[in-house]
Amino acid sequence: MNVIIRLSILFMICLVSCTEPFSSVSSPDVGLELYMNNQYDEECGCYIVEYPTDSESHYTAVEYNTEPITRVFWDSDDYYTFIYWGRETSYPIITNSTYSDEYGDGKQLIYLYKDFIDDTLSIYGCVSDECEGLSFIVKGV
Numbered sequence: 001m002n003v004i005i006r007l008s009i010l011f012m013i014c015l016v017s018c019t020e021p022f023s024s025v026s027s028p029d030v031g032l033e034l035y036m037n038n039q040y041d042e043e044c045g046c047y048i049v050e051y052p053t054d055s056e057s058h059y060t061a062v063e064y065n066t067e068p069i070t071r072v073f074w075d076s077d078d079y080y081t082f083i084y085w086g087r088e089t090s091y092p093i094i095t096n097s098t099y100s101d102e103y104g105d106g107k108q109l110i111y112l113y114k115d116f117i118d119d120t121l122s123i124y125g126c127v128s129d130e131c132e133g134l135s136f137i138v139k140g141v
Contacts, residue, residue: 032072032132033065034125044120047136051117058112062094062134066127068104073097078121080113094123112138 038047038060049060064072076092083089093110100106110123117140124133 030067030070030127030130032125032127032130034123034132034134035063036060036134036136037063038136041137044137045135046120047134049112049136049138050141051112051114051138053114053117053140056114059109060112060136061107061109062123062125063105063107064100064125066100066104066106068100068102070100070104070127071097072100072106072108073126074108074123075126076110076121076123078116078119078123080111080116093121 036047036049038049040047051058066072074092074094074096076094078093079090080093081088081090091111093112093116094108096108098106098108108125110121112121116138118138120135120137122133122135124131126132
């Protein structure tokens with residue numbers, strides 16, 4: 001009986017002394033910085049990606065920095081289309097997710113094809129509820 005009274009008192013002290021004893025633990029905002037290893041054009045506020053015109057398709061990459069070992073989800077409003085077994089299929093130019101390394105750095109590929117030459121494209125990376133985006137112009141060389 002004595003043990004039950006002591007535990008009850010200890011529980012009451014914790015309940016009164018804690019401002020939010022049963023609140024859920026929320027994670028702090030995690031920053032996300034996106035950039036490309038390409039020329040940046042101050043005038044348009046976007047990167048310039050060179051596309052070799054003798055190639056049917058090409059890849060470029062977005063690089064990022066966030067917290068170590070953090071999952072980044074990728075998306076884009078820009079799609080590429082291909083025909084597979086007679087069916088037209090479209091996918092965003094960047095998809096899926098990646099994890100940052102132990103320093104918070106990472107990279108994800110972006111798929112390009114000839115129809116994108118002279119277009120401005122955008123991609124988005126999201127960590128938790130925070131999303132960042134960047135735009136780039138595809139120039140044929």
